[in-house]
Structure formats: C-alpha cells, structure tokens
Amino acid sequence: MLETNAIVDVRATVTQTRHIGRDVSIITLECPPIAAAAKPGNFVNIKVNGTTQPLLRRPFSIHNVHGIFIDIMVKSIGYGTTLFCDTTKGSTVMVLGPLGNSFNLTGQDFNTAILVSGGIGTAPMLFLEKTLTAKGKKVINLIGGRTKDELLPQELDNCLLATDDGSMGFSGNVVELLHSELPALKKEGSLKIFSCGPNPMLKALARFCRAHQLPCDLSLESVMGCGIGICYGCSVEINTPDGGTRTILLCREGPVIDAKLLVV
Numbered sequence: 001m002l003e004t005n006a007i008v009d010v011r012a013t014v015t016q017t018r019h020i021g022r023d024v025s026i027i028t029l030e031c032p033p034i035a036a037a038a039k040p041g042n043f044v045n046i047k048v049n050g051t052t053q054p055l056l057r058r059p060f061s062i063h064n065v066h067g068i069f070i071d072i073m074v075k076s077i078g079y080g081t082t083l084f085c086d087t088t089k090g091s092t093v094m095v096l097g098p099l100g101n102s103f104n105l106t107g108q109d110f111n112t113a114i115l116v117s118g119g120i121g122t123a124p125m126l127f128l129e130k131t132l133t134a135k136g137k138k139v140i141n142l143i144g145g146r147t148k149d150e151l152l153p154q155e156l157d158n159c160l161l162a163t164d165d166g167s168m169g170f171s172g173n174v175v176e177l178l179h180s181e182l183p184a185l186k187k188e189g190s191l192k193i194f195s196c197g198p199n200p201m202l203k204a205l206a207r208f209c210r211a212h213q214l215p216c217d218l219s220l221e222s223v224m225g226c227g228i229g230i231c232y233g234c235s236v237e238i239n240t241p242d243g244g245t246r247t248i249l250l251c252r253e254g255p256v257i258d259a260k261l262l263v264v
C-alpha cells in the first residue's frame, strides 16, 4: 500500500558511531523531524559524504528511534556503505525520509509477532520490536546468518538463532528454523510473521507462509537510486489478485509487501 509520509531532507549530525562487528556499524543521527514521523519498516536515503563520489544516496532502514535521534545499522559492502561505516562523530550527512511504507501492525488478528531476519536484514527489527511490544504484542526473533559472526541479535529480546554452517544455534537457514519451531510457536496463539533479509530467503519464507497460511509482511531490497519514485531504479514485479503481475516501485509502494504478493 502506498503511504505518504511527511518527507524531509535534513542535514543531520552524527552523534555516535559504534562498530558492532567486523563490517557492521550503528550510526546515530540527530534528526528530529524524521525521528518524530518514522514508522517501523520506513527507510531513509542518505548522502554519505559531501562530494560527488558517490553521486547517489544510499537507502537504509531505520534501525531504532530514540527521542530526536535515529540509528542506522550499516554493513560495509561497497564504496558508499564503507564511507558511511567510517563516518565520525560530529560530521554531518544529508538524510531524506522517512521513505516508503511500513510494516502493517494494525487490522491483523495476531497476538504474537515472529520477526524473521537474515544478515543485515535484522536492521529494521529493533524499531519494529519496540513498537510491537508497546502495542502489547509478544515478540519472538528468529535470526539467521551464514556464520555466527554474521548474526546481529544486539538489543533484541527472545532470540532464536540459526547459522548455515552450524557455528551457533540451529544448524540451517532461518526458514528451516521457523519450520522446526512452528509447533511450539503456535502454542503462543495467533501468529504474524514480519521479515527482512536477502531476497532468496524472503522467497523461501513466502512459500512457507503460504503453505502454512501464516500472515506475513516482507521488507524487500533492491538497488535504489532516488528513493522517491523518480528514477525507476527499484522496480519489482508483484502478483495481482487476478493471477497476473504488475510492476511497483519499491521506494513508493514498498519496501514492505504482503508475502502473498511476492513472485516466487
């Protein structure tokens, strides 16, 4: 669903940076209007430095909101993210947001939220967990990574972990962990799944949720340019109710979609 936020483009001061892993940092930005308007699942588009290299902004989920601050959890995978990871306290960056739609926390009959994330897909889960908890929902996190060094459970509660190589927690991927835990999770009452992670993981999860008739929201990723629907860089095909497909711009009608809409 398309949401119209009070989008602003502000110069934000970096007030704290924390390295939480070999290539992952949490960057705190003083950003009052974005902190005030943000919803879980929203993202921001950040100009990571003041030069024309890189020219384009980079999109990041809102990891946490506290007072007038937002936190971004960033994994260094290329030029822009490495610059942003290495940013220092006191510097400033341009931040456009809040962008995109948000996880659907209303209109669903669920009392327990299962947050399924993989790799840097854990980034939006802290803000989501805090918001769900404030609404009186029980929250359980299922977190996956290739190895134990790639798990990012920091600050999250009720975590079950899975690693592809078996170096920590369940041995297998996070969708297989959900499969093995489902009988126990069902005892918690009515469930809704919320997820973010690599697209192959989201496709496997969408198939699983359809097979088990579990409501599920997925936050998708794509390469993205402007973040506001002008460059058409983030077009993604989704299913339509009549059995066809249509194209959406992930920055406008996403990044969150109902798992039923994912073309798998």
Ligand SMILES: Cc1cc2nc3c(=O)[nH]c(=O)nc-3n(C[C@H](O)[C@H](O)[C@H](O)COP(=O)(O)OP(=O)(O)OC[C@H]3O[C@@H](n4cnc5c(N)ncnc54)[C@H](O)[C@@H]3O)c2cc1C
Pocket: 043, 054, 058, 059, 060, 061, 062, 072, 073, 074, 075, 076, 077, 078, 079, 080, 081, 082, 120, 123, 124, 220, 221, 222, 223, 224, 255
């Ligand atoms: C809605 C949304 C939310 C996101 N949230 C976060 C977040 O919270 N934390 C975080 O660390 N990252 C997040 N990302 C991904 C992040 O935006 C990319 O990692 C970043 O733009 C890469 O920039 P770069 O200059 O470092 O990489 P580049 O040097 O541009 O590219 C390096 C390599 O990564 C590939 N790549 C670039 N962007 C993406 C992408 N979006 N998905 C997959 N591969 C890509 C390129 O094709 C290339 O192979 C999000 C992306 C989207 C669309």
